Amino acid sequence: xxxxxxxxxxxxxxxxxxxxxxxxxxxxxxxxxxxxxxxxxxxxxxxxxxxxxxxxxxxxxxxxxxxxxxxxxxxxxxxxxxxxxxxxxxxxxxxxxxxxxxxxxxxxxxx
Amino acid sequence: xxxxxxxxxxxxxxxxxxxxxxxxxxxxxxxxxxxxxxxxxxxxxxxxxxxxxxxxxxxxxxxxxxxxxxxxxxxxxxxxxxxxxxxxxxxxxxxxxxxxxxxxxxxxxxxx
Numbered sequence: 001x002x003x004x005x006x007x008x009x010x011x012x013x014x015x016x017x018x019x020x021x022x023x024x025x026x027x028x029x030x031x032x033x034x035x036x037x038x039x040x041x042x043x044x045x046x047x048x049x050x051x052x053x054x055x056x057x058x059x060x061x062x063x064x065x066x067x068x069x070x071x072x073x074x075x076x077x078x079x080x081x082x083x084x085x086x087x088x089x090x091x092x093x094x095x096x097x098x099x100x101x102x103x104x105x106x107x108x109x110x111x
Numbered sequence: 112x113x114x115x116x117x118x119x120x121x122x123x124x125x126x127x128x129x130x131x132x133x134x135x136x137x138x139x140x141x142x143x144x145x146x147x148x149x150x151x152x153x154x155x156x157x158x159x160x161x162x163x164x165x166x167x168x169x170x171x172x173x174x175x176x177x178x179x180x181x182x183x184x185x186x187x188x189x190x191x192x193x194x195x196x197x198x199x200x201x202x203x204x205x206x207x208x209x210x211x212x213x214x215x216x217x218x219x220x221x222x223x
Binding site for chain 2 (some may be wrong): 001004009033035041042043044045046048049088098099100101102103104
């Protein structure tokens with residue numbers, strides 16, 4: 001079945017450092033979504049990318065969708081302690097609106 | 112989370128007991144989902160409902176049943192709980208692909 005993997009599993013940075021998480025799908029995706037989950041919380045939708053090679057920015061967060069639409073990345077510039085959490089990518093299964101979530105990257109930011 | 116409400120928030124069950132996790136939404140969306148989250152495994156789809164009156168299996172449906180009672184409510188039932196069902200359960204709804212999923216706050220279930 002479709003698999004979505006993320007690397008790294010875990011990253012610990014000092015506040016102010018940059019952070020990147022990578023997402024790779026075993027199949028071509030029609031779109032990719034990103035979610036953030038704070039410790040003890042629930043996933044919250046961040047953004048959706050649809051076009052090949054698409055780049056979107058949300059303040060310090062930059063999202064990219066690969067040219068082949070099988071991979072994506074999330075880059076955070078100058079991390080802050082508020083960025084702590086687990087970041088998930090997710091892509092639709094071949095079925096109707098069923099998302100397959102990646103394994104997630106847990107980010108810890110030390111002040 | 113104003114849009115999706117899950118009850119209970121916490122539950123401890125003994126092996127073999129049954130329980131129903133409740134999910135209700137006030138967002139008037141058609142599609143509703145149940146996911147479970149285990150450490151290091153991300154979120155895995157248990158069941159989903161594309162519209163009132165329809166349900167379909169997801170990736171890990173064994174040991175669970177669901178009911179789409181009406182457009183607002185989608186419940187998940189464990190008939191005979193097992194320790195392997197210890198997990199955090201999330202209900203989610205989606206109203207349009209560009210908006211992504213809206214998740215409930217989750218039910219943390221422990222089976223002893």
